Amino acid sequence: MNESNSANISSNFDFFSVDRLIDNSVTDFDLFINLRDHFILYSGSGYRWSREELTHLFHAGHTSLYVRKQDVSKTMMYEAIAKLPTVRQDLSPSERIRAIEDLGAKFTQCLFEGEITEACTDKAKLIAQELTDCILEDRSCVLNLGDLAGHDFYTFYHSIRVSAYSVAVAVSLGLSDVQLLREIALGGVLHDVGKRDVPVALLNKSGPLSEPEWSIVRSHPKVGHANIAQSILSHVPREIVLHHHERRSGLGYPDGLDHRSLLTEVQIVTLADIFDALTSARSYQKRRTRFEALDFIKHKLLKDDICPNAFRALVSCLTA
Numbered sequence: 001m002n003e004s005n006s007a008n009i010s011s012n013f014d015f016f017s018v019d020r021l022i023d024n025s026v027t028d029f030d031l032f033i034n035l036r037d038h039f040i041l042y043s044g045s046g047y048r049w050s051r052e053e054l055t056h057l058f059h060a061g062h063t064s065l066y067v068r069k070q071d072v073s074k075t076m077m078y079e080a081i082a083k084l085p086t087v088r089q090d091l092s093p094s095e096r097i098r099a100i101e102d103l104g105a106k107f108t109q110c111l112f113e114g115e116i117t118e119a120c121t122d123k124a125k126l127i128a129q130e131l132t133d134c135i136l137e138d139r140s141c142v143l144n145l146g147d148l149a150g151h152d153f154y155t156f157y158h159s160i161r162v163s164a165y166s167v168a169v170a171v172s173l174g175l176s177d178v179q180l181l182r183e184i185a186l187g188g189v190l191h192d193v194g195k196r197d198v199p200v201a202l203l204n205k206s207g208p209l210s211e212p213e214w215s216i217v218r219s220h221p222k223v224g225h226a227n228i229a230q231s232i233l234s235h236v237p238r239e240i241v242l243h244h245h246e247r248r249s250g251l252g253y254p255d256g257l258d259h260r261s262l263l264t265e266v267q268i269v270t271l272a273d274i275f276d277a278l279t280s281a282r283s284y285q286k287r288r289t290r291f292e293a294l295d296f297i298k299h300k301l302l303k304d305d306i307c308p309n310a311f312r313a314l315v316s317c318l319t320a
């Protein structure tokens with residue numbers, strides 16, 4: 001905060017109104033004050049704002065701060081993330097998971113519409129933590145996940161549901177390391193982040209995809225992996241983003257890895273991903289019931305493509 005840095009090239013800075021700052025939020029960009037045409041660093045990236053600080057700033061007459069022009073997109077994402085709803089902790093797990101589902105969908109929408117900043121990955125970690133805590137309290141809360149009738153918001157709700165099913169399966173498999181469960185949850189939240197670069201019309205196309213269209217859709221794991229390359233994320237979520245479309249048979253994409261090379265955590269998310277897709281209404285398929293989806297996976301995919309232990313765990317979660 002006392003570190004100072006000045007520049008007098010106003011064309012490099014934009015206004016940032018103090019009333020855009022939100023109590024108890026972290027700004028992941030530098031903010032400056034203007035003193036006699038010199039821009040002096042007021043708060044460095046990573047600064048957490050308290051209500052007292054905001055009041056003090058306002059009373060000191062600093063109603064406007066300044067931000068570097070190249071950071072303007074970060075300020076937009078900061079505002080979008082900071083305005084996301086909070087989840088009431090006094091709710092029961094089955095009520096909380098619906099609130100987390102809505103929060104996760106709104107978060108994914110932000111992720112798809114803006115720049116992926118530190119504020120995004122911080123929020124994704126927080127959502128992963130809330131989701132994991134909720135499921136550890138009562139695994140059967142996943143039965144309360146919604147089933148949207150339309151497909152317009154599918155992409156936004158899909159990732160958080162995949163995350164929830166994945167954690168429930170992992171818990172059923174006996175994985176008890178909370179940190180690892182949170183990493184699986186985080187991988188689920190982010191697994192389709194590469195789809196932000198796929199045109200919505202293509203994601204929702206009802207007819208068969210042409211070869212060029214199909215190759216754009218199939219690029220999303222690698223694109224997503226590249227999107228999060230600069231983020232501070234551990235190995236498991238990165239692997240989930242890159243390899244959630246691999247198959248145990250080795251016939252998946254993008255790298256054709258088989259069961260010997262795929263992390264169990266990735267195989268769990270792969271199953272959750274397929275299950276949520278089958279139980280959702282899409283432009284090209286009718287929604288299946290949970291029973292129909294499990295039956296489909298059992299008869300069509302279990303032999304070669306899906307981890308049998310994870311499948312048994314999913315059945316136990318949904319029939320508990």
Ligand SMILES: [Fe+2]
Nearest residue numbers: 191192244245
């Ligand atoms: Fe995907």
Ligand SMILES: [Fe+2]
Nearest residue numbers: 158191192273
């Ligand atoms: Fe997916």
